[in-house]
């Protein structure tokens with residue numbers, strides 16, 4: 001049995017990022033750039049009007065004659081003389097000879113001329129060429145997560161493909177005789193299988209889509225067979241249930257038969273004590289306890305940082321904060337507690353009722369986990385605790 005800290009260190013040590021791949025930009029959401037990206041052009045690529053109005057070549061008078069029009073997308077160039085203006089629209093190319101764009105609200109228009117009812121500020125309402133980024137300069141560092149804004153930024157530079165660290169294929173192996181799919185009628189002793197949906201959802205939160213689900217009843221040969229297949233088809237295997245010590249829990253023995261290196265089995269924590277982490281060549285496997293809340297907590301605390309590392313993210317794990325607790329907490333177990341909690345508007349953290357590792361009801365109200373270390377036996381009301389922010 002290891003401590004939470006040791007478990008996390010072991011995971012960090014034994015988890016490697018995947019090889020990089022070139023992908024179409026649109027398929028890269030949530031992935032991490034595997035090289036620096038430099039801008040192939042000036043952005044904007046020309047002096048661009050920021051407003052609808054008139055591009056003028058200024059002179060001393062307030063009156064200007066309007067000699068043409070430029071809309072967004074037009075490639076026309078006007079040679080303006082002092083005292084001349086063109087009608088212009090947001091996003092349009094400003095004539096090289098123009099010295100300012102005056103918004104139409106500040107202008108009175110008569111037939112082919114305008115009167116400007118304001119001071120003219122040189123270069124006003126003009127976005128200089130390359131204002132956002134100039135050709136050849138660094139647009140994104142290696143190791144940047146491709147968020148929707150980063151994708152939009154690259155798309156605006158005409159980038160079509162990006163080199164990113166690969167996303168793992170993840171197999172979810174569900175074990176248990178008692179589990180029935182939603183939509184079927186429950187017989188005595190049966191329950192609905194929910195954890196695969198939950199794990200799939202939390203993977204999708206990390207932009208890992210399209211995982212494969214495997215399901216097996218509580219028998220040893222079947223478990224070995226399904227695990228073998230899951231290892232063949234995935235880089236990361238997440239087993240759910242069957243990892244405890246009961247006569248019908250076969251996962252630990254099956255992993256042994258499949259020559260999986262056991263890197264740790266059992267963590268001094270509640271919930272999630274029977275958590276297993278191992279490796280088969282370059283493939284990693286977590287066996288999560290079957291209790292739904294325990295499985296989810298183990299995912300957030302251990303699988304989440306491991307998958308982040310596999311995908312090349314820097315800074316592993318959930319964001320952590322120190323916050324004051326609304327009520328005293330006691331820890332008589334000598335294990336680390338991971339408690340479902342809610343951060344209140346006043347910035348304090350409330351530990352929720354219903355901490356059973358079978359209960360997801362409380363979890364669905366939580367936005368954080370409070371971590372009470374194994375060495376701490378009590379925290380008074382108002383005392384600071386470590387809070388792990390859930391990413392949802």
Ligand SMILES: Nc1nc2c(c(=O)[nH]1)N[C@H]1C(S)=C(S)[C@@H](COP(=O)(O)OP(=O)(O)OC[C@H]3O[C@@H](n4cnc5c(N)ncnc54)[C@H](O)[C@@H]3O)O[C@H]1N2
Nearest residue numbers: 176193194195196241242243244249273289290291292294
């Ligand atoms: N003698 C001991 N018994 C247990 C110990 C122990 O140390 N000594 N540890 C307990 C702890 S802590 C946990 S957690 C569980 C973990 O057991 P398993 O990982 O073997 O999980 P199962 O027994 O298969 O299931 C536990 C529980 O969760 C329900 N479950 C399982 N899979 C799903 C699913 N896909 N969807 C919904 N619910 C699921 C299952 O029906 C059980 O109720 O062991 C304790 N026992």
Ligand code: MOO
Nearest residue numbers: 271272273294357
């Ligand atoms: O640790 Mo188990 O995960 O409490 O139910």
